[in-house]
Amino acid sequence: MELLFLGTSSGTPTKARNVSATAIKVPNAKSWCLVDCGEGTQHQVLRTNLSLNSLQAIFITHVHGDHSYGLPGLLASAAMAGRQDKLYLVGPPQIEALINAVCTLTDLYLPYELVFIDSARLNDCPPDLDLGVSAIKLSHRVPSHAFSFSYQAHERKLDIDKLKRAGIRPGPHWGELQKGRNVELDGKLLIADDYLLPAPQARKIIICGDNDTPDLLSDEVKNANVVVHEATYTYDIAQKVGSGPMHSSAKIVAEFAGEHQVDNLVLTHFSARYQNDGSKSPSIFDIEQEARKYYSGNLVLAQDFDGYRLDKNGVLTKL
């Protein structure tokens, strides 16, 4: 699976970071899914290889504007780009009401079908996508969810050693076997399943909405390769701000990821007060330093337009 961060700022955009949006897709596929759609997400998409025509589904973690105000413009631009395929829109029911209000009040007509799915019901009626997806309830000022994406690569590799041991020489029949088709060779039936290695384990990436209680993910992170979680503040600033905003600090997320042996932790959704330039204070570097104190796995601090690939061995690398 591949991740592309389209917005990594919390609340308001900065010159270096837009508000929340993350693309997730299968490598080499054109189709993709979007998690959150802050204002200006369509502008960010313009600067990537992603096409609004290939967007399969949008997932909105919660109703706050920095996660949703880019929806009307993105849906309108998809219409103007000639999109006709149906588009799934998963989120709180208020998102459906918002889009309906926008269509009515601003004379917006969408020439494609928009299929709304309430996040709270996603696990009962998942959309038909390239990726499996389920929702996890989080804790925030408004109902908020994480979305867990899984990908089971179906293609299996040939067991070359076994083929050689059986004296089956290379040829077009190898390709047939790899595709799972049984082959008759020299009067003998070769059963594809006998010469294929087991399918690789499904990969799993969890992309979280705003959340002040990482422990809510305890069960779900057990078999996840990557967790993308907000770290709006460092611990000291979180203490000053108080519990009102119901966000996480780098410390509590890193502690959680460390305790649960998360392999890859991606932090995002940084308060606009954190400068990208480490020479100014406070900076993203402070968030990174704090997280490293409590977490020794593969730590990533998301930046706009950074892409990552999760390979079949569960290794996350920057593209």
Add this chain to the structure above:
Amino acid sequence: MELLFLGTSSGTPTKARNVSATAIKVPNAKSWCLVDCGEGTQHQVLRTNLSLNSLQAIFITHVHGDHSYGLPGLLASAAMAGRQDKLYLVGPPQIEALINAVCTLTDLYLPYELVFIDSARLNDCPPDLDLGVSAIKLSHRVPSHAFSFSYQAHERKLDIDKLKRAGIRPGPHWGELQKGRNVELDGKLLIADDYLLPAPQARKIIICGDNDTPDLLSDEVKNANVVVHEATYTYDIAQKVGSGPMHSSAKIVAEFAGEHQVDNLVLTHFSARYQNDGSKSPSIFDIEQEARKYYSGNLVLAQDFDGYRLDKNGVLTKL
């Protein structure tokens, strides 16, 4: 008066142009007004010296998304920036309904007063601003208005020649007279009004919403210094597109401006198909060439972040 173009694309943003937004202000004043607020306008403002705290009023010409979808995010960011002063929002009544829906559905609380004024009633109850403003009805698929901004500089200049002829030597009393205060000098009362030149004529800039009938501005352009009008297409493409979208071509706007001897014509709101790069076709250069055929006054093709100043003599210059 000063103009700063924040978005000059029609329908969808391009890499070079954002959707509609124009700032207008008195030179050297911090306060400013915004006409239209397409998605990403707050991102554009971040790249200027304008502050959301000094914004006096937002005028929305019509409900279409490329003129209004930046409103929720801009209002929310002004709230997060600590704005407390009331803000005027002038536009069609659907804009008030939209903002109310957004506040309710996305848990948005604005800690400042938002004073809605229906564009159709603006001329009866204008807001209290640095600039005078009135609305002009246009013709588009939905109700659309132009906003006419006027500025009457109150400071008058001293009539130096007359002062010299009267033998009144320079001194602090000159400053008092210039401020309009009568002065007693050597036992003689000098009446300020006798030694001041007439106030300069009011300046006027008309910023139009989408409109397929420039003639609707015939009366209003008589004493306007600058007209900012959409030129979504060149004439040939407008013919191909047909009359459905109800936009203007460069030709019909330029013809109108020529016939009515408009001193300064600013074209904007170009279809995203027109490339900024003149080596690709169609380009903004095609729009410019077409307009020059029919209009010999001062022609400007607006670009994002270009600023212009209208001086007291009615001359418009690029900043």
